[in-house]
Amino acid sequence: MRKQLVCFFTAFTFLVLLNGGTARDLRNVTEPKTPETCTTLKPSVKDETKNIQKALDTCSKGKAVALSSGIFYSGPLSIPSGVSLLVEKNATLAAFPTPELYDRGANTCGTIDDIGEGCKPFITISGANGSGIYGKGVINGLGGTKMTGRNISWWRLAREATKVHKLQNNPKLIRIENSTDITLYQITLRDSPFYHVESFLTFGFTVWGITIIAPANALNNDGIDPTGSMNVTIAHCNISTGDDNIAISALYAPARHISVTNNYLSHGNSMGIGAGAIYGVSEVTVTNLTLNNIRHGLYIATSTLNGGLVTNITYNNVCIKNSKWPINLDTNYYHQKGNYTPQFTNIAFNNIRVVTNGTFLIHGVSKSVPITASFNNVHISKGSVWTVRNAVVKGTWEEDADGNSCGIAGNV
Numbered sequence: 001m002r003k004q005l006v007c008f009f010t011a012f013t014f015l016v017l018l019n020g021g022t023a024r025d026l027r028n029v030t031e032p033k034t035p036e037t038c039t040t041l042k043p044s045v046k047d048e049t050k051n052i053q054k055a056l057d058t059c060s061k062g063k064a065v066a067l068s069s070g071i072f073y074s075g076p077l078s079i080p081s082g083v084s085l086l087v088e089k090n091a092t093l094a095a096f097p098t099p100e101l102y103d104r105g106a107n108t109c110g111t112i113d114d115i116g117e118g119c120k121p122f123i124t125i126s127g128a129n130g131s132g133i134y135g136k137g138v139i140n141g142l143g144g145t146k147m148t149g150r151n152i153s154w155w156r157l158a159r160e161a162t163k164v165h166k167l168q169n170n171p172k173l174i175r176i177e178n179s180t181d182i183t184l185y186q187i188t189l190r191d192s193p194f195y196h197v198e199s200f201l202t203f204g205f206t207v208w209g210i211t212i213i214a215p216a217n218a219l220n221n222d223g224i225d226p227t228g229s230m231n232v233t234i235a236h237c238n239i240s241t242g243d244d245n246i247a248i249s250a251l252y253a254p255a256r257h258i259s260v261t262n263n264y265l266s267h268g269n270s271m272g273i274g275a276g277a278i279y280g281v282s283e284v285t286v287t288n289l290t291l292n293n294i295r296h297g298l299y300i301a302t303s304t305l306n307g308g309l310v311t312n313i314t315y316n317n318v319c320i321k322n323s324k325w326p327i328n329l330d331t332n333y334y335h336q337k338g339n340y341t342p343q344f345t346n347i348a349f350n351n352i353r354v355v356t357n358g359t360f361l362i363h364g365v366s367k368s369v370p371i372t373a374s375f376n377n378v379h380i381s382k383g384s385v386w387t388v389r390n391a392v393v394k395g396t397w398e399e400d401a402d403g404n405s406c407g408i409a410g411n412v
């Protein structure tokens, strides 16, 4: 396989330099500071929805509603502009597993259909500027708990849906839309019925030092999904999920200027880009990353159904262990067909170490629209398989990765 590749290190270095300046969050992001509290709540009733929502609605801008120790059960909440939620160390905010509470009006939340959009999220941040979720406490989606009055959990519902090729109507844990300057800091998110965090049309989004935990076998419980968002930083996070740990997409708006730095991702599906890329994903840099027990590793996947231009993507200092497809650039995702051309260009892999064997796949859509990628200081394990077609790959790799452990955040 190696023979198919040519070394052009000079050209490669030039590209990196050219691109070094803007392929990232354009803001200068530093560790967030937890805002002062406007009020502190203690759990007092079975259903805390009204208490928490009222506190959020009356909190002054720039401040946070704190939840102190104990378990707060709640239905859907909305965080207003400029206000934050602070879940303190010994506190848990738990999402009632009651489909009716999240229903958008069609009585489909908690059922299976062809659309899968029947539920509101547990926490919504919409049309906001300067809001956030802070604290060392936990937000628990109770994805594995039986729904109220039912003999099935959200996750089980997702499994049943897959069996009949339909979609589950489950709530996302946190959805941020049409917003600016949003922060998630330190919080632990767990067991979401659906995606844990989704941002859409969000400009300025910092996710720093958060933990996401969900079982490796739960379906669609992605960690962080920035979609159609710009100026995004995901740093110092520890994400263990059943589906994509991080998935960047651009189905309805472009996704640009994204930095993913110093993260540890385990179990789950991927450090991913794609699924929908019609509006283009570009200027993404992933630095200091460890992937442990992950299906697709560094994954860019779209198809002609909803592909587009994915360009100027750089991976620096990545260690990968136990991945079936450590690097997978796939333009034929699930063999879906449509009229959009998936084009991946200027995809750079620098200082990559893959310590266990796997299949490396680089498949462009056609000879005339090849994937262009570069490899610099890439070390993989003996016994790995390469499959490359419709691609122009500069640089090469060595089959000399030794040892079989990755430390945290890209350290071997």
Ligand SMILES: *[C@@H]1O[C@H](CO)[C@@H](O)[C@H](O)[C@H]1NC(C)=O
Binding pocket: 018, 019, 282, 283, 311, 312
């Ligand atoms: C990709 O990077 C090149 C070189 O810096 C730049 O000219 C081009 O505009 C970038 N593409 C996008 C879509 O940002």
Ligand SMILES: *[C@@H]1O[C@H](CO)[C@@H](O)[C@H](O)[C@H]1NC(C)=O
Binding pocket: 026, 027, 028
């Ligand atoms: C980020 O920091 C650099 C170096 O201090 C500075 O030149 C640049 O203007 C800053 N950018 C922003 C958007 O603040």
Ligand SMILES: *[C@@H]1O[C@H](CO)[C@@H](O)[C@H](O)[C@H]1NC(C)=O
Binding pocket: 025, 026, 027, 028, 203, 204, 230, 231
């Ligand atoms: C991204 O951040 C830069 C620097 O702060 C800013 O100039 C630019 O407008 C931001 N882009 C968006 C889409 O918010």
Ligand SMILES: *[C@@H]1O[C@H](CO)[C@@H](O)[C@H](O)[C@H]1NC(C)=O
Binding pocket: 069, 070, 071, 090
């Ligand atoms: C933590 O919360 C539990 C109840 O959920 C309580 O028993 C315990 O005392 C709390 N610990 C602290 C340090 O607040």
Ligand SMILES: *[C@@H]1O[C@H](CO)[C@@H](O)[C@H](O)[C@H]1NC(C)=O
Binding pocket: 126, 127, 128, 178
């Ligand atoms: C987006 O948020 C702004 C407030 O920042 C609001 O005025 C506008 O209506 C919102 N647009 C949509 C489509 O929700």
Ligand SMILES: *[C@@H]1O[C@H](CO)[C@@H](O)[C@H](O)[C@H]1NC(C)=O
Binding pocket: 129, 130, 180, 181
């Ligand atoms: C967001 O709020 C800050 C002040 O906290 C203000 O400077 C900025 O202009 C606001 N941005 C938008 C898009 O409203």
Ligand SMILES: *[C@@H]1O[C@H](CO)[C@@H](O)[C@H](O)[C@H]1NC(C)=O
Binding pocket: 151
């Ligand atoms: C609940 O579902 C389980 C299987 O998941 C089944 O064994 C049990 O009989 C069911 N119970 C009721 C009351 O339907």
Ligand SMILES: *[C@@H]1O[C@H](CO)[C@@H](O)[C@H](O)[C@H]1NC(C)=O
Binding pocket: 211, 213, 238, 239, 264, 408
């Ligand atoms: C990630 O979080 C899990 C669960 O809290 C913890 O067991 C593990 O040590 C953490 N790993 C890193 C590298 O922080």
Ligand SMILES: *[C@@H]1O[C@H](CO)[C@@H](O)[C@H](O)[C@H]1NC(C)=O
Binding pocket: 261, 262, 287, 288, 317
């Ligand atoms: C990546 O890790 C190295 C070594 O710990 C550190 O020096 C560097 O600042 C990190 N890079 C970023 C972008 O945080």
Ligand SMILES: *[C@@H]1O[C@H](CO)[C@@H](O)[C@H](O)[C@H]1NC(C)=O
Binding pocket: 357, 358, 382, 383, 384
């Ligand atoms: C890859 O590694 C596994 C586990 O160590 C081993 O069983 C398998 O034989 C290896 N495959 C190749 C092609 O070397």
